[in-house]
Amino acid sequence: MKWILFAVGVVFSGIILISGCDNDLDGFRKNELTLSFATFNARLGDELPLREHREEKATSLLKGIDADIVCIQEVYEQDVINDILGVMKKESGHFSFLYKMTDNEDFDPIPPLCTENDIAPIMMCIISNCMSEGMDPACIITNCWAEFLSLPADCRNCMLAEGFGSITEGGDITSIFTSCMTPQKIEYKYSGKNGVLLASRYPMKDKGYLLLTSFGKLRSAFYATVNRPGIGDVQVICTGLSTPIEDMEYDGPVSGWQDEQLLQAQEILDIPVKENVAQRVIMGDFNGNISAGSNMIERNSGAVSLILNNGWYDPYFDVHRDDYIQCSVCPENPLVDDKESGYVPDHIFFRERKGFSFLTKRILLNEFVLTDEKAQTKTKFSVSDHYGISTTMTIDK
Numbered sequence: 001m002k003w004i005l006f007a008v009g010v011v012f013s014g015i016i017l018i019s020g021c022d023n024d025l026d027g028f029r030k031n032e033l034t035l036s037f038a039t040f041n042a043r044l045g046d047e048l049p050l051r052e053h054r055e056e057k058a059t060s061l062l063k064g065i066d067a068d069i070v071c072i073q074e075v076y077e078q079d080v081i082n083d084i085l086g087v088m089k090k091e092s093g094h095f096s097f098l099y100k101m102t103d104n105e106d107f108d109p110i111p112p113l114c115t116e117n118d119i120a121p122i123m124m125c126i127i128s129n130c131m132s133e134g135m136d137p138a139c140i141i142t143n144c145w146a147e148f149l150s151l152p153a154d155c156r157n158c159m160l161a162e163g164f165g166s167i168t169e170g171g172d173i174t175s176i177f178t179s180c181m182t183p184q185k186i187e188y189k190y191s192g193k194n195g196v197l198l199a200s201r202y203p204m205k206d207k208g209y210l211l212l213t214s215f216g217k218l219r220s221a222f223y224a225t226v227n228r229p230g231i232g233d234v235q236v237i238c239t240g241l242s243t244p245i246e247d248m249e250y251d252g253p254v255s256g257w258q259d260e261q262l263l264q265a266q267e268i269l270d271i272p273v274k275e276n277v278a279q280r281v282i283m284g285d286f287n288g289n290i291s292a293g294s295n296m297i298e299r300n301s302g303a304v305s306l307i308l309n310n311g312w313y314d315p316y317f318d319v320h321r322d323d324y325i326q327c328s329v330c331p332e333n334p335l336v337d338d339k340e341s342g343y344v345p346d347h348i349f350f351r352e353r354k355g356f357s358f359l360t361k362r363i364l365l366n367e368f369v370l371t372d373e374k375a376q377t378k379t380k381f382s383v384s385d386h387y388g389i390s391t392t393m394t395i396d397k
Contacts, residue, residue, distance in 0.1 A: 033230045033395035037348050038067035039283040040364055040388035041240065043074050045190060048335050050381050053370055055080045058383045061366055063087035067390050068201045069226065070094065071238035071283045076193040084197070094199040098222045098238075100209050104192035109183035114155035119177055122147040126173070140173060155180060194220040196284075198238040202226040206235070210271060212264040214242055215252025221268050221284075225277065231395060232278035239268055239284040244300055258302050261287065265303035269310055279393070280351035282307065285386070289344045292317040293325040299343045312349040315358035315391055326362045328387045334367060335385040348391045357396040364388035 042058050044051060055077075062072070062084055070088070075081055078101060088094040125144035130136060148156065148164070158180040164173075186192075195217075198204075204224035212219040221239035228234060241264050244257035254260050265286075273280060288300035290308070296317075308314065319325060327342025350358070366383040 034392055035069070035226075035228045035231055035234060035279075036067040036390060036392040037069045037071075037236070037281060037283055038065055038363060038388055038390040039071045039073075039238075039285070039346050039348055040065075041073040041285040041346060041384060041386040043335075043384040043386060044080060045074055045076060045195070048385060050370065050379075053368075053381070054383050055083075057366070057368055059083045059087055061364060061383055063091035065092055065364070065388075068228075069236050069281075070199040071236075072197040072199070073238075073240035073285050074195045075197055076190045076195045081197060085199075088199055093201045096200040096202065096204045096226075098198040098200075098204060098207055098224055099196065100194065100220075100222070102192050102194050102218060102220070104186060104188055106192065107186045107188075109185050112181045112183050113158040114151070114177070114180040116181070118152055118155045119181065121150065123177075137173070188214075188218040189216055190218075192218050194218045196220055196222055196238055196240060198222045198224065198236065200224070200226055200236075202228060206274065208271070210267065212239070212241075212267055213253055213260060214264065215250060215260065216248055217242070219264055221271065223271055225274070231393075233274070233276060234279045234281065235273050235277045237268060237271060237280070237282045237284075239264075239282070241265065241284070241286050241303055243287040258300070261300075261303040262306055265306045269307065278352070279356070281348065282312065283348040285345050286347050287345045289347075290317060293319045293321065293323045295342075296325040296327075296344065297341070304347065307349055312351055313353040314347055314349050315360045316344065316347065316389060318358075328362060328389055329385055330387065333382050333385055333387070334380045335382050344389075346386060346389045348389055350391075350393065355396055357394045358391055359394070360389065360391040362387050363390045 044055055044058060048054070059080070065088070072084070075084065081099065085097055122144050125147045126140055129143040130139035148159070151159070159176055162176045162179045164176055204226055207224040208222070210221040210223070212221060219240060219242055221237055223235060223237040225233050225235045242257055242260050244261065250256050252260055254263055268282060286304050288302065288304050289296060289298070290301045290304055291298040317325065325344065328344045328346045329336060329340070330342040331338045331340050348360070350356070364387050366387070368381055368383075370379040370381055372379070
């Protein structure tokens with residue numbers, strides 16, 4: 001009888017030990033082996049209506065966000081940022097923040113495309129051959145075309161853009177020279193504010209700010225490393241890329257919006273990292289997605305594909321071909337054109353896949369009703385035309 005009781009006790013103890021091992025790894029409990037991330041484009045610029053109401057709702061919405069690391073884009077005003085920082089620190093436990101209030105005055109002017117040395121040969125030609133004819137445009141074209149063609153490409157293109165090609169129709173050669181020899185002041189939208197905010201429930205170290213090559217709106221990336229006991233150091237990069245559907249003609253440093261996005265993605269991939277990090281994460285609004293599942297078609301996928309092709313992993317798109325992927329910009333959102341097909345510009349990429357499991361979902365479905373008692377109307381609206389994306393990363397035993 002004693003032997004039977006002893007055997008039962010051994011088996012029972014073994015069961016306890018085995019069940020205990022399911023929740024522990026090297027002394028850490030399962031909830032200590034997870035780290036959660038969320039990205040949300042609040043879109044608190046002037047492109048969407050009801051901004052003041054949306055700013056108030058955004059602050060209320062973000063105070064309840066349940067993620068350890070949060071990347072927020074397009075929040076431009078200091079008072080709104082202060083409100084968001086205050087409620088997130090008090091209500092959701094985010095005490096560590098990274099952002100920078102940039103301004104157009106922070107940036108040096110773009111150097112002139114033509115220097116005095118560039119212009120000197122064509123100026124000497126004009127003085128030698130055309131001064132006696134009163135700077136006749138036809139004389140300049142006839143006698144100084146070779147000097148024009150020998151200009152550096154950027155200078156020559158600037159002069160063509162300023163009207164050198166039509167100088168025979170009476171263009172002012174002096175104003176063309178002056179324009180191309182004058183530094184150009186940078187004028188970003190929103191007075192040069194970048195609108196990016198990174199919030200964390202863990203202290204940040206190795207913090208950095210990267211100004212991305214951009215035109216129209218200033219684009220940037222913020223990065224920092226957090227340490228999660230049981231996981232180790234995790235580098236997090238928060239950003240928002242240019243969009244190719246800006247309501248303005250591209251006149252930036254590369255050939256177009258798509259190329260600018262690709263360059264920005266490469267600049268982000270080149271952010272330095274220390275060797276001992278256990279994981280790297282890039283998150284934000286990338287203004288495009290690959291095709292996946294049964295419903296998600298490719299849309300402006302260049303930058304996203306570049307990141308994926310460099311070995312990064314997007315768990316939100318890791319689905320069976322018959323699965324349905326929920327959009328983050330959706331026609332059912334009151335701030336989105338209902339003729340728009342849904343897509344997912346918002347992403348959370350992970351550099352390491354092996355050794356981790358991922359649970360990802362759509363969050364921050366944020367419709368509200370605005371009541372105007374005087375006009376006796378009700379308007380359905382959202383904080384943003386984006387919903388959020390979250391991913392919980394867990395050490396995979």
